[in-house]
Amino acid sequence: MNNILKYLRKGELALFIIFLIVFIIFSFSSEYFFTLRNIMNVSGQLSIILIAAIGFSVLLIAGEVDISIGSLLAFVSLPLIEIMNITGSVPLGIILCLIFGIIIGLINGYLSVYLGVSSLIVTLGMLFILRGAVYLYTGQRAIPDELMSDFFFYIGNGKFMGTIPYAAIIGLIILLIFIFVMRNTSYGRKLYAVGGNQEVARLAGYNIKLLKLSAFVICSFLSSISAIILASRIGSANHVAGDLFEFQVVAAVVLGGVSLAGGIGSLTGAAIGVLILSVISNGLGLLNIDTQWQLVVNGVIIIIAVGFDELKRNRSL
Amino acid sequence: MKYFQTNESILFGLLVLLCIFLSFYNPQFYSIQNIHSILRSSSTVMIVAFGMTILLTSGEVDLSVGALMSFVTVIVMDVINITGSISLGLIAVFGFCLFIGLINGLVRTVLNVNSLIATLAMMLILQGSVYVYSMAAIYNTHLIPLFSFIGQGFFLNIPMPVVIMLFILPFFVVLLNYTRYGRYFSSIGSNPDAAKLSGINNNRYKVIGFVITSLLVGVSGVILASLMDTGQQGSAKGFELIVIAAVLLGGTSFMGGKGTIIGTILGILILKIIDNGIILMRIPQEFQLIVPGFILILAVYFDGVRKKNSG
Secondary structure (H helix, E strand, C coil), X not given: CHHHHHHHHCHHHHHHHHHHHHHHHHHHHCCCCCCHHHHHHHXXXXXXXXXXXXXXXXXXXXXXXXXXXXXXXXXXXXXXHHHHHHHCCHHHHHHHHHHHHHHHHXXXXXXXHHXXXXXXXXXXXXXXXXXXXXXXXXXXXXXXXXXXXXXXHHHHHCEECCCEEHHHHHHHHHHHHHHHHHHHCHHXXXXXXXXXXXXXXXXXXXXXXXXXXHHHHHHHHHHHHHHHHHHHHHCEECCCCCCCHHHHHHHHHHHCCCCCCCCCCCHHHHHHHHHHHHHHHHHHHHCCCCHHHHHHHHHHHHHHHHHHHHHHHHHHC | CHHHHCHHHHHHHHHHHHHHHHHHHCHHHHCHHHHHHHHHHHHHXXXXXXXXHHHHHCCCCCCCHXXXXXXXXXXXXXXXXXXXXXXXXXXXXXXHHXXXXXXXXXXXXXXXXXXXXXXXXXXXXXXXXXXXHCCCCEECXXXXXXXXXXXXXXXXXXXXXXXXXXXXXHHHHHHHHHCHHHHHHHHHHHCHHHHHHCCCCHHHHHHHHXXXXXXXXXXXXXXXXXXXXXECCCCCCCHHHHHHHHHHHCCCCCCCCCCCHHHHHXXXXXXXXXXXXXXXXXXXXXXXXXXXXXXHHHHHHHHHHHHHHXX
């Protein structure tokens, strides 16, 4: 009982209620919305944002930010598709894609943490550099997947037992792992401490730099997994893939109550944030409402949700 | 000696080196047409960057400037097409910008939403609603010469956008450097609590900062519409990142508290001349994204190193 009450006071519940309301409204207004097929479709689509959002939240909790993830998404899908096309081996492509992701995370982290440049600026620069590199390499054309392997196709498009998308399963597993890591391991608690109060974390003897660097790598690594799923869905390495992706992720994560100031927020909240925005865009799409209006609605919801959260926090102080 | 260690003088040195290098490489760099084109494209960025410098100095940021600017090009073209009056077009634009700036400021101060999020949401709202306003690009059917003059004309052989920028510039140099209001903005950014305790109404100045920025976006948007001769829904996509990159390169801190207009101008000129150089040197255009990315990181890194040494 105590646990339930404690949970009620947390931000997640308010978010979950918003999610339910949205869900019920759409179920009544579109007959197609509340069907197994549609729900499974949405869960497959949202996993791309969800996986990146998990990494982004971990980094925000550690007190840093990475806005290069959209460009990274396009960048790491190049080695993925190219290596697959050349060698004919899917695992090799995936491994190289993830290695590229980790390297970019290390660079971002090294510049921000060890050289002391603000992570916002480092990753803003990285956003330009990676996107430019993608344009340069591809000549602003999409590179198609010529291998056409079934395995690769199934990552983004296949369904377990014909119903649950593999992408959603991957997303859920990663979510559960990181919820556990952030809540129940000393590593996760240290990240909260570093993001919440760096001075205290330093006095407690934590290796702040290494912890932050690891958060950068987690963020880039998970974004690379998103990139693999996206590349599988669209069947190519697309030069404009991930355009404005960073803004979508920021919006969902902050809606989910993860603070930009660091040290505050939970992955459950972030996941619900992703869920709300994805369900809204799906529901509006089913109601034949233009994508333009979806942007407007998303913007308004973010302002209301974050504003409401702030008001509540101020009152409780 | 101390003067040579300031951020501005280093940026200025970099700018001079760039110019010397480019003029050796390609004498066309100093042709009138080329200089005009650099200045013209710098001006629209500069005008918005004046506002962004004030905002960043007071610890806030506005990500909605690019989306607002695209919207402005559509509105100004449409209203002038319908009414045939430039004044009405300008009134519509500045009314709209005033409204958006107020909302940004009020969401930041009354609802207390972090400005990165508030203006990100505003960016989404504007990007969507501009298509609700009009699905298609709006072409210039009024053909009023004065309107084309705003972006394409010359005054004493100086492109009009530059003239407009030079007209606005002194206000901001004086405002930031020689009035108490300038100090208010930087004290709000460097230490909000201290500013509040010394009797400054933080929220009021923040709202003013957002409104000024939006109005300046209005000016740049009108210039852009005149230059392109169309109102296009995506014409200033990504503009916010260029403005922010240039302002940060100019030495303004993202954490608030310090920033100069001169630094901002030097930052923009460096980025634009690099852009131009990449074209003149026939390097693939993609480097127009890559090189500024490197320069941004390097500039801020060296700024940090210098501060560490001097402190």
